[in-house]
Amino acid sequence: MINIREATRADLDVLCEVGCETYREHFSAIWSLAGMQSFLNQDFSPGTLSQSLESASHLWLIASDESGRVVGFSKVNWSTPAPLTGKMGAELQKIYFLKSEAGRGYGKQLLRFICNRATERGERLLWLDVLKTNSNARRFYKDFGFQEIGEIPFKTDLAEIGMVVMVCELSR
Numbered sequence: 753m754i755n756i757r758e759a760t761r762a763d764l765d766v767l768c769e770v771g772c773e774t775y776r777e778h779f780s781a782i783w784s785l786a787g788m789q790s791f792l793n794q795d796f797s798p799g800t801l802s803q804s805l806e807s808a809s810h811l812w813l814i815a816s817d818e819s820g821r822v823v824g825f826s827k828v829n830w831s832t833p834a835p836l837t838g839k840m841g842a843e844l845q846k847i848y849f850l851k852s853e854a855g856r857g858y859g860k861q862l863l864r865f866i867c868n869r870a871t872e873r874g875e876r877l878l879w880l881d882v883l884k885t886n887s888n889a890r891r892f893y894k895d896f897g898f899q900e901i902g903e904i905p906f907k908t909d910l911a912e913i914g915m916v917v918m919v920c921e922l923s924r
């Protein structure tokens with residue numbers, strides 16, 4: 753069981769730390785060291801995170817274990833057009849957990865929480881994109897009720913990989 757709460761500006765340092773750690777754990781194979789650092793400097797910089805945390809268009813969530821240790825986080829962008837269809841919905845931009853916490857059901861708990869919050873806001877769709885090569889994540893989202901609707905380009909400084917766009921209709 754995890755505790756989920758909305759992140760605030762006070763969580764800036766922990767988001768930066770856990771964001772960089774989880775991204776390195778999961779995606780270091782697709783970037784060079786310099787490319788990875790450049791991406792992290794942009795995506796998880798204090799300035800970028802601070803601006804995003806203060807925006808009403810974004811929801812950052814912190815997931816902690818029973819001892820209070822932060823084990824993961826997510827970022828949702830409200831009322832964003834989905835690629836390929838243009839349908840408006842909530843975009844699940846980030847949902848990351850420390851690799852040491854995999855297989856505990858935390859992802860499902862956080863995703864359920866996000867679906868409930870999106871439904872409360874009147875969003876009709878939750879969408880995301882996931883690396884084409886990440887079959888475990890794609891299976892996880894399919895099992896949750898997401899459908900693959902197509903692919904969009906994505907490349908790092910090492911490779912062109914592609915992303916699969918997945919959508920989940922939210923019930924009211």
